[in-house]
Amino acid sequence: MTFWQFNSAAELRGDWFFPTETRFGGGRISELAGILDQHGIKRPLIVTDRGLKSTPIPECILSLAKASTTALLWAGADQNPTGQQVTEGVTAFHDHKADGVIALGGGSGLDCGKSVALLAGCGGDLWRFAYPRSLETQAERSSVPIIAIPTTAGTGAEVEASGIITDTSKPVKAGIVNLSMMPRVVIADPELTLSLPQNLTAWTGMDALSHNLEAVLVKQFHPMADAIGAVGVRMCHDWLPRAVNHGDDIVARSYMMAAAIMGATSFVKGLGAMHALSHAIGALVGTQHGLTNAVLMPYVLQFNRTAIETPVAALARYMELEPSFDAYLSAVLDLSERVGIPKRITDIGVARQDFERLAVMALPDFNAGCNPRALDVAGLVSILESAS
Ligand SMILES: [Fe+2]
Structure with missing residues (x-):
């Protein structure tokens, strides 16, 4: 195991700016309120999936966010989130008069959250952003800021500008792609994965x-x-x-x-x-x-x-x-x-x-x-x- 030089939680910590701003390390979730404040987010919608809702993590994130904002939790995404669920998330976003999205979870919560932020900012039909149609809609940009918080170590959806959303009418898993889906800040806190089965x-x-x-x-x-x-x-x-x-x-x-x-x-x-x-x-x-x-x-x-x-x-x-x-x-x-x-x-x-x-x-x-x-x-x- 000599290839890896860092062997304690204190050493496995860093601030990265590639491919987006990433606060990496155990315990860094405590920086959430400050990050929201820094980005002028006053009314975030926390988007996550139903599976994660049964764990203490969403409530913990909600209470951390509430230290500096009026945050609302919306846990409406399935394991394979659908276009209908993205639309419901957008409705929750507008009902809350939200000004930012905290995308929380594994791939399901993150992809749904990023898609909600895209559609809340751009309006209209989600599927125009599905590859390959997305090649023609790249000039459209959402200005809704996204803070991403992964709770699994797998998808990496926290550092990329796309999301997989199921179109149940076909059925097909569509790749929703738009550069404005790249989170502004990622809080990559491995402590959030400690209880993953x-x-x-x-x-x-x-x-x-x-x-x-x-x-x-x-x-x-x-x-x-x-x-x-x-x-x-x-x-x-x-x-x-x-x-x-x-x-x-x-x-x-x-x-x-x-x-x-x-x-x-x-x-x-x-x-x-x-x-x-x-x-x-x-x-x-x-x-x-x-x-x-x-x-x-x-x-x-x-x-x-x-x-x-x-x-x-x-x-x-x-x-x-x-x-x-x-x-x-x-x-x-x-x-x-x-x-x-x-x-x-x-x-x-x-x-x-x-x-x-x-x-x-x-x-x-x-x-x-x-x-x-x-x-x-x-x-x-x-x-x-x-x-x-
Ligand atoms: Fe994958």
């Missing part, structure tokens, strides 16, 4: 790995993202088992929270077949996002093998493994086993008769076009078949 720690942590890994393997010249993603991959392999098996270990939780931020920072390059299929499966079957990526991971690596052998061998070398594709694949299989990831997609409720439909849904996903090996329906079906 073992399974969610594993699933969200594997999501962080999938972001760093898929981003590194996208064939696009972006050496900054590659460097961040490569370190993020190793961080997940080295620290996720400890975070899963020793949930109260603030050092492991801190490294995983950093790895999640790095994943979302590196995936400005795009992602790949793991996420394209995972979005389709999530929209149709409702599976947890990180778990779905985790189950798919070894099969997508094998499908892409001919296109990624060289960078995967380089990753293996960096991780001090034998520099080969097979050595890295073994490390993924070992990690999955250690954190309790099922081996087959049929184990998480995906039915064989839906494979063709899922492949058709995944192909237009905004990540499918970034996959290192060209995708078509037959290729996506072959991944699902190998994973069943």
